[in-house]
Amino acid sequence: MKIGFDNNKYLEMQSQHIRDRISQFGDKLYLEFGGKLFDDYHASRVLPGFKPDSKLQMLMQLRDSAEIVIVINSNDIEKNRVRGDLGITYDLDVLRLIDVFEGRGLYVGSVVLTRFNKQPAAVSFQNKLEANNIKVYHHYSIPNYPQDVDLIVSDEGYGKNDYIETSRELVVVTAPGPGSGKMAVCLSQLFHEHKRGICAGYAKFETFPIWNLPLKHPVNVAYEAATADLNDVNMIDPFHLEAYGKTTVNYNRDIEIFPVLNTIFEQILGESPYKSPTDMGVNMAGNCIFDDEIVSQAAKQEIIRRYYTALCNHKKGNAPVEEAYKIGLLMKQLKLTTDNRAVVAPALKKAEETEDPAAAIELSDGKIIVGKTSNLMGCCAGMLLNALKYLGNIDDSIHLISPEVIEPIQKLKVEHFKSVNPRLHTDEVLIALSISALNDKYAKCALEQLSKLNNTDAHSTVILSQTDTRTLKKLGIRLTSEPQYQSNKLYQK
Numbered sequence: 001m002k003i004g005f006d007n008n009k010y011l012e013m014q015s016q017h018i019r020d021r022i023s024q025f026g027d028k029l030y031l032e033f034g035g036k037l038f039d040d041y042h043a044s045r046v047l048p049g050f051k052p053d054s055k056l057q058m059l060m061q062l063r064d065s066a067e068i069v070i071v072i073n074s075n076d077i078e079k080n081r082v083r084g085d086l087g088i089t090y091d092l093d094v095l096r097l098i099d100v101f102e103g104r105g106l107y108v109g110s111v112v113l114t115r116f117n118k119q120p121a122a123v124s125f126q127n128k129l130e131a132n133n134i135k136v137y138h139h140y141s142i143p144n145y146p147q148d149v150d151l152i153v154s155d156e157g158y159g160k161n162d163y164i165e166t167s168r169e170l171v172v173v174t175a176p177g178p179g180s181g182k183m184a185v186c187l188s189q190l191f192h193e194h195k196r197g198i199c200a201g202y203a204k205f206e207t208f209p210i211w212n213l214p215l216k217h218p219v220n221v222a223y224e225a226a227t228a229d230l231n232d233v234n235m236i237d238p239f240h241l242e243a244y245g246k247t248t249v250n251y252n253r254d255i256e257i258f259p260v261l262n263t264i265f266e267q268i269l270g271e272s273p274y275k276s277p278t279d280m281g282v283n284m285a286g287n288c289i290f291d292d293e294i295v296s297q298a299a300k301q302e303i304i305r306r307y308y309t310a311l312c313n314h315k316k317g318n319a320p321v322e323e324a325y326k327i328g329l330l331m332k333q334l335k336l337t338t339d340n341r342a343v344v345a346p347a348l349k350k351a352e353e354t355e356d357p358a359a360a361i362e363l364s365d366g367k368i369i370v371g372k373t374s375n376l377m378g379c380c381a382g383m384l385l386n387a388l389k390y391l392g393n394i395d396d397s398i399h400l401i402s403p404e405v406i407e408p409i410q411k412l413k414v415e416h417f418k419s420v421n422p423r424l425h426t427d428e429v430l431i432a433l434s435i436s437a438l439n440d441k442y443a444k445c446a447l448e449q450l451s452k453l454n455n456t457d458a459h460s461t462v463i464l465s466q467t468d469t470r471t472l473k474k475l476g477i478r479l480t481s482e483p484q485y486q487s488n489k490l491y492q493k
Helices: 007-025 041-046 054-060 074-078 090-103 120-131 182-195 218-226 238-244 252-269 292-316 321-333 344-354 379-391 403-416 426-436 441-447 466-474
Strands: 028-033 066-073 107-114 135-138 170-174 200-205 234-236 249-251 358-362 368-372 456-460 477-481
Touching (some): 041 218, 066 090, 066 182, 074 090, 090 107, 107 182, 170 182, 218 321, 234 238, 292 321, 292 477, 344 368, 344 456, 403 426, 426 466
Parallel strands (some): 028 170, 066 107, 107 135
Antiparallel strands (some): 358 368, 358 456
C-alpha cells in the first residue's frame, strides 16, 4: 500500500500539542476524544500510513499524566444500541474499552452514565461495573439543554450532576459512540472544578474533518460520507474567519453550538478561552500528510465503499435510502462513479458470463483476480484460492484442496447441520486449506500468502453471508457488494 501520511511525525506532534494545551490552563485539561481511540480504521483507510491505534499510541506517550473517563448514554444501554462496525452493544463495548486501555497500561478512572433516570438496564450495568471495582457516576438530563444557559450553569443544572473524582492533569473523555454526552460531561466538570477553585480547561480532539485541508478535499468529503447517517455537513468556520481572517473547516454541529458553548465558558470561567470552534481542537493530522495525491485517491475509494455499504444497509432494512442518496451526491461533487472502483466491473462481467454470483479482488500489484460460484464453493472462496495461487506462483490447474478433504465438510454441513447449501464458505475453505497444507506443498505455499491479502479491495455481485463478510474483514480485505441477494427469499442468513 502506498503511504501518504507520516505516522511517526503525527505521534510526536500530536502529543506535544496536547502538552501545550494542558499548560495553557494550568491545573487540569478535559480532552473530549471523538472517534475511535484505538481502532480507527476509517482514518487508516483515508490517510494511508495512519495506524488504526495511532491515537492510543499517542496517549501512551502521555500515560503518566493521563486518565480515561468513559461516557455512555443510559438510554443507549436500555435500547441495546449496537456499534455497527463491531456488532456489539454499547455497554459491552465499554467493557472492551476498559480491558484494552488497562491492557496497554492506561488508567481508567471511572464510567459516567449520562441521561441517567434509573433505567433498569443502566442500573444493572452499574452493578456489574461496581462489582469489578470500577467507579460509576451519574449525569442527568437538563431541561432545554443547551439553550437555557442560566439553568445549565447553576446548581440545578450541572450542579445536580455527580462530581467525577479525577487525579491526573489530563482527563481523556471518550465513549463507545456518538450521542453519549462527552462534551456535556467535560463542561459539567469545568463547572464543578471552578467551584472548587481548580483551574481546568477544555479541548476537543476530532480527527475529521481536518481543519487545515480545503472544504471539498476528498478526505473531508469522505468524513461526510462516513457520517451520512448523522447528517453532518462540513462547513467553513465563520467564527475563525472573522477572528483571524483564516479559512478553516469544521462541521455543522460544532459551529451551531459554539455561541452557546462560548456563553457557558464565560459563565463558568469569566471569559471564553476560544474565539472559534477550530480553536477548541487539537488535531494535527493535516500537518502530517506528505503525499496529497495518495491520500486523495484513498479517500475517493472510501467514499465509493461507503456508497455501496449504504445501499446494502438499505436493502437489509437497516438504513434509509437517503443515506445512499447523500453519498451519491458527494460522489458527483468529486466526479466519481462506481466504475472508479477497479474490482466492480470484472466481478459483474464474470457474473454475467456464468449467470451466478461472482467476486473480484485487486491485489497490491494492481492484478485483479476473479472467482466464480461452483458446486464446491461460493464465489468469494473461489476468489481467495485463485488469489493465493497467483501470489504463490502456483499453476491454476493445480487443486489446492483435495476432494477427500472437501467431501466430509460438505457432508457435515448437509447431513448434520441441515444446511441446504453444500458449498464451502470462505472460513471453511481456509480450514480445509490448512488441513491440506500438512501434506501438500502447494497448499502450504498458498497458506503462506494469506498476509498479502491485507489492505486489498474486493467486490461481490451479491450480499454475502455474515460468515464470509467477517472472514474477509479479518483478512484485512475491504469488501463491497452489489445491493442484492443471491435469492429472493425474505429470510437471509
